[in-house]
Amino acid sequence: MKSSPKTESELRATVSTRTILILGIVLLVLYSGFAGFEYYQSKKDLLEMIKEGGFLLLDALMVSSERAIIEYEKKAFSRENVDGPGKLIKTIMQQNDIVYIALQDDYGTLMGSDNLPDLDPVLMDPFLLDISIAMKKDARIYEVGAMPVFEIAGSFFFRGQYIGVYRIGLPMDEYRRILTNIRLRFIITALIFLFIGLIGFSVMVANQNTRILAESYQRVKTYTGKILENLKDAVVAADKNGTVTIFNIAAAELFEIPPEKVIGKSLPEIRLPCLESILDTLETGKTSRAHHFLLNLKGNRKILNLATSIVRNHLGEIETVILIATDMTAQRHLEEQLLRQEKLTAMGELASGVAHEIRNPINAIGIIAQRLQKEFRPCDNEEEQKEFDELTVSIITETKRINQTIQQFLHFAKPAALQRQPTDIRDFLHEIGRLFKSSSTVQNIAFSIQVKNNARLLIDPQQMKQALLNLLQNALDATPPNGQIRLSAHKTDNHYEISVSDTGSGISEENLQKIFDIYFTTKRNGTGMGLPIVSQIVQQHDGKIIVESNPEKGTTFRILLPFEEH
CATH class of the missing domain: 1.10.287 (Helix Hairpins)
Known part of the structure; x- marks a missing residue:
């Protein structure tokens, strides 16, 4: 009879042990299922982030390629050397961790990066063939020899004509390392879970996974952001709510706004007209191909080439809209x-x-x-x-x-040949000012000279004097009494600029296109030869002349000369 309590105690202990064991097994199974799901979801999210970053890179590469091709076509009309898209690919490969970049048509490779691996042509690869036929973008894990790469591919069009398929191979090392870290952390978390319980374990798993995903997202964001920051074109990206997520260095320079004042804000708050293209794309779900946009920023007139593209998630919903803006002012x-x-x-x-x-x-x-x-x-x-x-x-x-x-x-x-000689610009402009001062005084117009950076330039002083006096006389004719005329000069990055500004009646948009034509004049007794001769003299000096006019504020003629100080 003494053994009965002992047996019951042992039974209770056995039941308790079994209960704990079963509960532990159940909890372990539940956690294993939860961990497996979290691992699968993390892997899926990571692939989506890499895919999104790859699409951003692919879109930026395509737009930059279009611009490179256009500049390459026009190099015959310019004295400047212009690199083609092949050079662009090599530049991106030097600056970023990329396995390969290739542009292929149906039968082979049109151009690609150095040490390009042996890639199947489009017709031999069902994945690429589907992209070519459907005119879309997609991603996959692709074997190059014995090395797997994450490949981004998309159809490339130029002026509406299909050219081929762009293929970008991204390394999988970082992806595998992140997955290894995720697996390792799940194992460690499972051990901790066995000791501290379900509630604490669940909280820790959530925090752990959040941190892992945050780090992964930050790595991917840094990886793609590094590429975008090195692009010469302005890149602005906004999420589906219209909040700016990317504003690269080129965009900050183009729009003269620091990135920290833009990123995280909604597009309507920024109040940049050209960013309305992103809102239009978000509303319509349709991308806009390259189109020109005239931007007046703090009195500075810029001609931009805008294009938008869409990054969608696995459900086909808009995830991000990207705007690529190219400054076409100098080219125009x-x-x-x-x-x-x-x-x-x-x-x-x-x-x-x-x-x-x-x-x-x-x-x-x-x-x-x-x-x-x-x-x-x-x-x-x-x-x-x-x-x-x-x-x-x-x-x-x-x-x-x-x-x-x-x-x-x-x-x-048949203009006379230039008689170039080293000329001190400050003395030269003040000499012209002495010749012009009496005329401006008679008409009660304030005349000033401003030379910020003096220099000695190799010019023909007589012909350049003729050009500047002609511009000053035109300014005098257009400026009413009590107005202002300014003759100024300063250095820029690659040129020396001499400008003539007035507060006169300005020039209409229609006449701006004609003022350098021979015989065109708006003066009653004009011959229409003055500005053509000015333009000719500037061109003989290997320079260029730019006119900016506002009927309410006046006109500025800017002469840009090659800067060779003597």
């Missing part, structure tokens, strides 16, 4: 200068041909008129003789005026 000015030079050359040659054809007949008419004036007396009537003399004088005067115009034509068609 170059195009305008080349077009202006072609027009001036053609019109100058035409004027030269016409001048030679009419010069001899005009001279003959002038000589005949002089002989009639000296030798011929039609009658003894004094009034008729007076009228005859006035008519012959008019003929002689007009023939001289035509000859002067012809001389201008010939000088414009």
